[in-house]
Amino acid sequence: MRKRWFRWALAVVAAFWLGLSAYPVVAQSTGGSFGGGSFGGGGGGGSYGGGGGSYGGGGSYGGGYSSGGYSGGGGGGGGLSCACVVPLIIGLVLLVIVTNAMKKKGGSSHGSRAWGNVDISAIRLGVDWRARRELQAHLERLAKSGQTNSQAGLANLLRETILGLRRAELAWLYADVSNYKPMSAASAEGIFRQLGSDARARFRHELVRNADGTQTSKDAPEMRAHPNEGEGVVVVTLIVAARREILDVANVQDANGLRALLDDMTAVANPHTLMALEVIWSPAAENDRMSTAELEQFYPQLKKIDERSIAGRVFCAYCKGPFAMELLNCPHCGAPAPGTDHQHG
Template sequence: MFRNISWKRFLKSVALVTLALTFIFTNVSSALASPSSERTDSINKATLENSIESEALIARRSGGRIGGGGFSRPSPSSPSRGGGSRGGGFGGGFGFPFLLPFFGFGGFGSIFTILIFFAVANFLVRSFQNSGFGGGGDGGVATTNPKVTVSKVQVGLLADAKELQQELNDLAQKSDTGTASGRARVLQEGTLALLRHPEYWVYAKSESNVSRLEEAEAQFNRLALSERSKYSEETLSNVESQFRRSESETTTAESPAEYIVVTILAGVQGKSELPDVKNADNLRQALRQLGSASSDTLLAVEIIWTPQAEGDTLSNDDLLATYPDLQPL
């Protein structure tokens, strides 16, 4: 009996001592490990923040923008004057004499009735044509919601093309973007600036989308916003005669300036598809075709380029990451 009691007490004591030692050593290990773990977490967090900040500084770029215009709905054409009556008659020059058969000039009633029928039919056909329902094709839809081509030409040039940047800066400062003729000049001068520097062409891309006026405006705005989102500061702009220039807050990265990217967007009434750009000749043709749009058909234009500020950079890695669709020439 005595042995059994001692044995049980011994086991209880061993269990208590083991449990106490476990708690002690566990707390000590946690206390010793905690500062080191917290220090490591702090170092990792600081490293991550520095890395994110460095990437943000590298990706922070300036940009320039010129253009304006709108996709206003054209007013429907007024009815042709030739479709109305002349001298009180029904089209075709047939007037008052048509009423004579109905007032007792016998023998000729049936002939004049047929002539009246053709005159009235001619009048109705002209009226329908002038209102846009005749003539086949799109009719009134083409008048109020015509076809529009939204075109985009994008060129990646070597950063040595400093004179091109200066030409675009000067164009932004001197252009009248509040008028149709001024915007047509912006398009012509912008395409000419690129055509004058083929020795710097490295990458390019073109696209054209034909749609109705309502869809074209949304498409143009989408393309413009997409290009403007690729830089963080719009340091120079002239849109609808609203000129703005600000000092760049960009931080020059260690990587050298390698490229300049210029994008030209144009909304032109009618169907005018650009050729696919696969080489320098295709690009030259696309720029000439785009720049030839007249002020009467040009609805909107924007020229967007980056970098704009002096000392700002666009490295090869930035180009590949931001403009993956550009094709080498």
């Protein structure tokens, strides 16, 4: 009876989200992704699917919205209509109910041996302008050169992705983590697909996609960077499915827990333990800028990381931007760093 209820609930959520894709949800313009893996017993890469653009990366939301429409420039598309908000809220509620039920179903806590076949973890990091360009370029190189049709290739991509995120640590601004209890391979595959689908639905044009050995790419649509968006941020979503438990994070605002999770994911990065990987980032084009205000609207589940939990950086008292603590002035607005005698202006 319980298994039947879970199957029914998952089917309802999947059907709802497929139907929701017809609504003109506001999204960032560009993104990129790569991944692959297998939830079967064969160990070969690539059986979970995920063809390029099938989650909305090919412009399925229609045209009309330009990044920056929120910040003041004329042109509509700055808000969500009631026809979109109501089903979106209902869908999120359904997803939370089923996800929480799956978490409870899984059983044991971290470190226990009495668990199912697969564990899943997803971490989302919002990275500020100081590391945005370098991180975007790093992920694009991985997408264009990485081997996504073998477990060894996926393990290497996981290591390189984590390396890029750790190098950008001083620029971490926002974070979110999805924790799960171990579960069956069939249940894990459904959740893994949904997490990837949700992340790829946050943008309209997928500029690069490398999945299961098949690579697609296209040029970015014509756009210009808006001055009121600043240098912009990038959001990276990393989803991992493994044959062992993955560390859970209780407080996503503590960078120490985020580091520990990335370290634990690094330990998973081997062909025998890693089952599936998905990496999604947005925006992917230089002129497609996402402000922090837009980030909070596109990714409302992300929370600001406690500035005290990342050593070596401070936040400006005027514009609230982060910067290296050895600087005397904020590189964002020019204000004096905390503890200096300079006058603002």
